[in-house]
Amino acid sequence: MSDAIHAHDAAHGAPHASRRTYVIGFLLSVVLTAVPFWLVMTGPLDATTTGVLIVGAAIVQILVHTVCFLHVNTQSEGGWTLMAYIFTAVLVLIVIAGSLWIMFHLNTNMMPMVDAPSS
């Protein structure tokens, strides 16, 4: 259970957990979850600022989970988990941002065609 053994384990192959990283990750996640809910449920700030803050908190929390719970680092599996993770993150961003971008413009262009009664 010495630190030397843990450091050695962490350097090779399968990720190994330590109580400290789990507790740190948990505490950070509690803060990063509670603050967005508090911001939206009590509404002390205007909607735009709140939106930016909660998206920022989500991104930070995803990174915290990745490092503290999923143990992704440059050493695990010879760096391949990290490579796969970065590749997936790029694809996820392209799929989501790209879809929203394209469909938003399509919506805008299609607007005059739709004779929406509400507008």
Place this chain on the structure above:
Amino acid sequence: MAAEATTETLEPTFYLVEEEHHHEPGGSTLLGFWIYLMSDALIFATLFATFGVLSSGFAGGPTPREIFSLPLVALNTAILLVSSITYGFAMIAMQEGKLGGTKFWLIVTGLLGATFVGIELYEFAELIHEGATPQRSAFLSAFFTLVATHGLHVTFGIIWLVVMLFQLNQRGLHPENQRRLQCLSMFWHFLDVVWIGVFTFVYLLGVLR
């Protein structure tokens, strides 16, 4: 005789450039499972993109602000987050070779997961009761598809967890079971990561807009 000696010397010699890694059995299984999780992330990415595109297609039906109950979502988020750290404690007990501790924390994690799914089903039942069914609008179709896909993943995680409890009861913490528990660990934490996206982009931003 001489010819044989020559071929012997010409035989290619290999040098291990890297230091010898003592691979546990299943090292590649963990990486393979990780790649599966990444492909699963792409499924969720497409569902998030669909929801993003359709999230304002109310078709005159209910809007997120009218139907979402944030205290319930906060409760569910807390339950899933706590289940993440209890699974972490199960992994630590496993590394310390404590079979009883591993089983205890796994049971706690499974119960929290079951509560999560139960609350989600209750929420769905309430929504359908109020007439906010998947057929009502594009927004609701996308909402139910995304959130139910996540809930289905959690359900399968619970089934896997129960199977692991039987395995541990019968065979204890042998290397294969440790490998399976590590895969389930990644699966469980991955689902919590997806939930961060769900509560932020579906619930919080939905109520905010």
